[in-house]
Amino acid sequence: MTATETQTETIRVATTTPGPLDYTPQMVPPPEPTDAEDATRKNYLNYDYSLFGWLFTLDHKRIALMYLAAVSVFFLFGAIAAGLIRTNLITPTGAILELDQYNKAFTAHGTIMLFLFLIPVIPGVLGNFLIPLMVGAKDMAFPKLNLASFYVWFFGALFFVYQLLVGGLDTGWTLYPPYSSKYSHTNVLYAGLGIFITGFSSILTAINIIATVHKMRCPGMTWGRLPLFVWAMYATSIIQLLGTPVLAVTVVMLAIERLFGVGIFDPSIGGDPLLFQHMFWFYSHPAVYIMILPGMGVINEVLTCFSRKNIFGYKAVAWSSVGIALVGFLVWGHHMFLAGQGYYLSMVFALLTMLVAVPSAIKVFNWTATLYGGVITFSAPMIFALGFILLFTVGGLTGLFLGTLGSDIHLHDTYFVIAHFHYTMVGGMMFAWQAGLHFWWPKITGRLYSDFWSRLAAIVMLVGFALTFLPQFVVGYLGMPRRYPNYPPEFQIYNVLSTAAAYVQGLGYAMPIFYLTASLFFGKKAGNNPYRATGLEWQTNSPPEPHNFPETPTVYFQPYEYGVKDGLSVVEKLNSGTKSDGAQTKTVGATSDH
């Protein structure tokens, strides 16, 4: 008995180097990379430069970078379409586009941004890159499936691109029959195929993430020690797993109807177009949580790190992700209040919609409480994260206007909906994505980007975004309907304001392309942990080596143990005059000496 115990103890000591946590406040300059970190050591980027090594890689980190490249290109496409829409709306009669071109522009914007950007971006890039690192695994559970899911997604995306090249689609991204099945002369089938195939990629990624979280955690990484980003991705994956197949079947039925002229939603044989809307929104409403939950996960990581505080209410935040995922499945009917669904059904859906606001509010309150009393540094990721909280709160609260039966009758299908949706999706997800990209960029590339330019970009994006969509709340409330290229002249001032701000926003999105690219060539070496963050991903090298960790790590700590050493918070320590902690600073100094 004692023999075994001793043996186990030896193994433990031999295989684990817990690595002391760094409680230094963020405001202290980042630790200089030591010589050992600086050396041209093998990492996931430089171990193989061949084209084959990239295209057929099974390394989750390389797959994440492939997603990053593809997703960025599609974001550009979607942004160009958005630019066309906004430019056209400068004048009340349409400035640059014909009527059918306008329809195609907003459909292209919707389909590309949703299926090719918002849904894959954080799961594909950050999820792929970080989840194995965060749980201390060597790779995702199914590396080949991971690669396959990228190529399946890319193949599906090509159908969207082809559909654009041969004339576009004019149904709106929602593809409602009977217009999409009988009357539209555009490429509904290619778009449907694109949705079907990219959906499979979503499912494969979801299976991979769930299996990784369940089975690949390193010793000591209990569910209660998982970073909240992982919890959020887990919840997202549940939605993808349960929702996506329903959309796939719905699109198949739509395709049958369009191909053969007779179909399941065809009113002439007794079919019901409303059923399509039910099935479509059964996926597509939870899909907005697929888009926002990963963003919320990112925010947890960034906020705690840049306020040097433990997250307020770990369990509440973790379970609220799962709560959003589950309740989110019960609210799809609020898209059809005015589409002819039963009155009492609408009441139930309105009630359930209020319910989904609860876990979202829990998150926002807990983030605010996390900031309280923290030592806040306004680095670029933090500005993005704070922007997220601000914009998401506005977006979420205006969602309640739309979820309420009475006010929805007035606001339905107006620019109010557009503004609400963009406040949650762009103000929420896009900002969270930028926060995450900036936060983990040093880990992904091993380089630091320009502090000044990144903060400037964050502020430009924030101002540009807020001014683009704030006028749309007003003009929507005044009654301007969505999807119309023409509008009464008295709405012009709001539209011009919105368009002008959209250009500012576009400028903001262009800036990271330059300073992030520049950082690859001229950026300072980041070192392993430039932010003194606690996550497992920061304890390995930057960029990480091909199998992530030199040896399997063991976790002894909660994920966000910032500033609680000796039971004193950083703030208390600063106030009491004891400089943060000499011992830690000494350790860092000692290592950089030799």
Place this chain on the structure above:
Amino acid sequence: MTTDNATVPETSYGPVAHHFNNMGQQHATVRLGMWLFLVTEILFFGAAFVAYTAYRIWYPKDFEAGSAALNAGIASVNTFLLLISSLTVTLAIRCAYVGNRKGLIRNLILTTLLGTVFLGLKAREYQLDYVEGLIPGNVALTKEAAENVLRARADNPNLVVNNFNENLKVVLKHNGFQGVPGKDYDPSRVQLFFMFYYGITGLHVLHMVIGLGLLSWQIVLAMMGFFDFKSRYIYVETLSLYWHFVDMVWMFVLPLLYLCGPHTFGQAVEQFKLAIGLGSGSGH
């Protein structure tokens, strides 16, 4: 004592993939992955079943009539084939587990054969439906239906007919269905039923084809002999999970599509005999 993954010694047998610590972890992960995939599949078929259920609640009589026009004989035999294949695929897992290579190959081949016969009969069923003109949309009139239409046109020259509806009336009359078209059921709504029939069985056939492909792959692996049972039996197990799932889907498809209308045992036997060319020739 050995609760940590890191302290479990690497097992001596089998190739463990580079990112797993040991074979146990790898097996558990692969199994979980397949179960998660099946959850997705349940929702996939579930969506189709929900749409079906909605319309069946609205149009119960029309769905009954549609079901009466289907070939219950072939469906019954196919059900038995699939149930037996579930047994053989389970035996295959056992053989893989205990290292019985011959038994594994035999059971996998049996399963593949049963699945292939199922698909063959299914193809024959589709072909018979085509001959009977039971394709919604623009389909030609069958001979008997055309005669009916000519007779009706003699009374009313301006009569406009839907070909599917006329074909359906002929088939239902042959099957002895006791309903008056237009009164007890609306033939154009039976088209809706047939959209579900082709859609759902088509999806099921697609899954069968994929399953047969996977089975063939495992047969090739087993026959080539580099099959390390202890490490690779998990793949036979997950394959069988998938195969059982496809069987289970059929267990829902059968009552939803075939058994929701009136069929008699004798009629089913007659239909099956006709389908495999042993019929009395009294068919239409």
